[in-house]
Ligand SMILES: O=C(O)COP(=O)(O)O
């Protein structure tokens with residue numbers, strides 16, 4: 001395990017949306033239910049895929065801006081979205097290729113896992129629970145857990161302190177510029193996945209330490 005990156009990390013910090021879980025269909029569905037409640041036009045799943053990654057509040061601002069709706073609707077739409085999403089966080093969401101095997105391998109190797117997401121804590125916990133992997137993570141940091149979220153290094157530094165791990169001995173896994181920049185600012189090497197949500201920008205442009213097609217590649221098995 002981990003021969004591709006040349007060291008065995010003492011802590012693996014994982015982004016959630018777009019890295020472990022393809023969650024855009026549920027986010028899209030619940031956003032549209034909240035838009036319906038307010039009599040506003042629906043958005044497409046492609047739009048949502050380009051907006052996810054900076055937390056729920058920013059997501060709602062993107063929706064309002066795209067529909068040319070007044071910013072004053074933000075708090076109402078956010079509350080509606082959170083209500084719907086909390087009730088139906090995992091109707092369509094699925095792990096990406098290699099994720100269950102990767103989590104299992106880390107568990108078996110005794111490598112602690114933290115989930116570091118910009119998604120608010122409550123739905124992040126609900127999603128991990130629904131996918132039956134909450135217990136794989138010794139720590140969950142949501143977008144509303146600390147004063148700053150990614151790309152600020154604070155969530156990663158919080159994890160490093162919690163586990164007493166030095167930055168260079170940890171590993172960040174992510175799909176977006178937020179993850180790569182947070183890792184860089186915290187001094188943590190970063191494996192990026194190219195399949196997630198990066199606001200339309202190729203992940204190469206963010207210059208992560210490594211890019212792998214899926215997390216199964218880190219397990220040193222021959223690809224299927
Ligand atoms: O919900 C979001 O904004 C994305 O969260 P992520 O940090 O898990 O990609």
Ligand SMILES: [Mg+2]
Pocket residue numbers: 015016017018019053174175176196197
């Ligand atoms: Mg992400």
